[in-house]
């Protein structure tokens with residue numbers, strides 16, 4: 001079955017055609033400018049692709065409730081041109097196929113759960129540490145939704161004793177994202193994360209923060225596997241440093257699964273494969 | 284349909300007979316001593332009750348995976364006589380009926396979700412603040428399970444600036460339970476919580492800690508409703524104080540549902556009604 005997938009991100013829209021087994025046949029990427037411009041490019045990509053359904057992993061906040069009249073509409077985003085944009089409704093009408101949408105991180109979690117590093121696990125969490133921090137989770141085979149979608153990047157964490165950086169989050173200053181996302185690393189140390197590989201204290205502090213988040217996710221969700229991706233996690237050895245910090249914090253309070261923390265099995269395709277899985281379920 | 288329910292707690296086992304609508308017909312309570320003694324009392328309660336199935340909400344750690352060979356067996360508990368006790372298997376064999384088990388807090392969450400304060404909500408979290416702190420959650424209509432069950436009481440939180448008390452948790456010292464459960468309040472202030480109603484600083488500090496936990500649960504699970512019960516929550520006005528602190532911490536980052544924090548709708552019956560709902564699904 002030919003399916004369409006969109007990873008609707010803040011800087012680019014990745015579009016793909018693939019199948020219900022998560023196989024990606026063709027992929028293209030368009031800059032996120034204003035809705036009219038971006039959607040025109042997206043629509044022309046899908047125009048002659050004869051897809052049977054579409055799945056979308058979208059930046060948020062976005063209405064993820066399938067029974068809501070504003071399902072798939074972007075919420076109160078700082079990208080003002082996209083605020084209240086009915087992303088799902090527009091695509092559904094123009095393409096004439098069923099569309100299913102979830103958050104970008106929930107889609108990535110679903111991709112990794114079905115076909116990636118968590119394909120043998122009964123539950124998982126996908127965390128991205130990049131320009132922002134976010135996470136999505138699969139519980140009892142489904143993505144976590146409630147009143148809205150989770151926003152796991154803004155946890156309140158404990159400051160590292162050597163950290164004087166005030167934090168970068170416009171809402172909470174020194175929440176997890178405010179202290180540990182790529183831009184916070186850059187602002188604190190004066191260089192981009194990828195240029196700080198030689199400075200061990202950078203990564204010890206980073207692991208200190210990320211391990212607190214992993215501990216929280218573990219205590220609240222008890223996932224079988226946690227996949228950590230995003231630009232910052234490209235630093236070699238960081239997964240292991242987080243694992244060690246996690247064990248220090250947890251003090252054997254709950255047993256941790258073997259190979260608990262993993263890099264994405266689908267590399268940069270987790271979101272797109274997840275969106276294909278959403279398309280498979282669209283009706 | 285006549286169903287049996289057990290709330291297996293650390294100090295007592297509450298047993299009940301009721302029906303699939305959550306109606307409790309008869310209830311009795313037995314002290315938690317050693318497994319043989321306690322189970323004998325439990326079995327004699329159910330002996331002539333002609334129940335068709337049994338649901339159990341159990342203290343943990345306990346194996347909650349229905350497909351596991353040790354389903355319903357108590358794990359590594361400080362109550363050494365109960366460690367490795369096959370609670371579910373023994374009851375199933377002696378009573379000859381299907382048995383379903385979940386954690387005590389998941390059962391309470393299920394009870395409140397089906398018949399209590401969250402009966403009109405699509406998802407919920409139940410938190411108890413008593414001798415310990417724990418929480419259970421309903422996501423997509425089911426209790427949260429993963430590698431094991433959640434252990435939401437041991438979150439790492441930020442210390443109140445005026446709090447010099449080191450914390451009471453044997454694993455983490457100053458985690459949420461270590462700082463904010465009833466015994467921590469008593470140890471810090473020198474009196475039981477129920478005797479400290481006149482001291483406002485006690486409750487401001489308590490709200491400071493509980494609101495951090497509620498913020499975390501909100502960001503990770505996005506429940507439609509959070510029910511806060513347990514002895515400590517009997518302090519009048521505490522729910523409101525937590526709500527105010529939560530709004531301060533959250534800074535409007537995510538919208539909160541109206542009447543977000545509630546007292547249990549089923550009073551002390553949340554766990555038992557939840558166990559009846561487990562019995563309804565046992566097979």
Ligand SMILES: Nc1ncnc2c1ncn2[C@@H]1O[C@H](COP(=O)(O)OP(=O)(O)O)[C@@H](O)[C@H]1O
Nearest residue numbers: 130131132182183192193194230231232234235
């Ligand atoms: N190889 C790398 N090692 C460490 N940090 C990196 C690396 N590549 C990118 N980053 C950091 O990751 C952030 C970008 O995250 P990324 O996941 O690539 O994009 P986005 O989150 O915008 O989708 C930047 O702050 C950048 O400094």
Ligand SMILES: Nc1ncnc2c1ncn2[C@@H]1O[C@H](COP(=O)(O)OP(=O)(O)O)[C@@H](O)[C@H]1O
Nearest residue numbers: 413414415465466475476477513514515517518
């Ligand atoms: N009315 C009350 N107000 C405040 N705290 C209370 C009240 N009643 C009990 N507590 C505190 O709650 C704790 C007991 O919690 P409870 O939920 O009653 O039992 P358990 O958690 O053992 O099931 C004790 O620390 C006690 O001091």
Ligand SMILES: [Zn+2]
Nearest residue numbers: 154169172175
């Ligand atoms: Zn924040």
Ligand SMILES: [Zn+2]
Nearest residue numbers: 437452455458
């Ligand atoms: Zn603890």
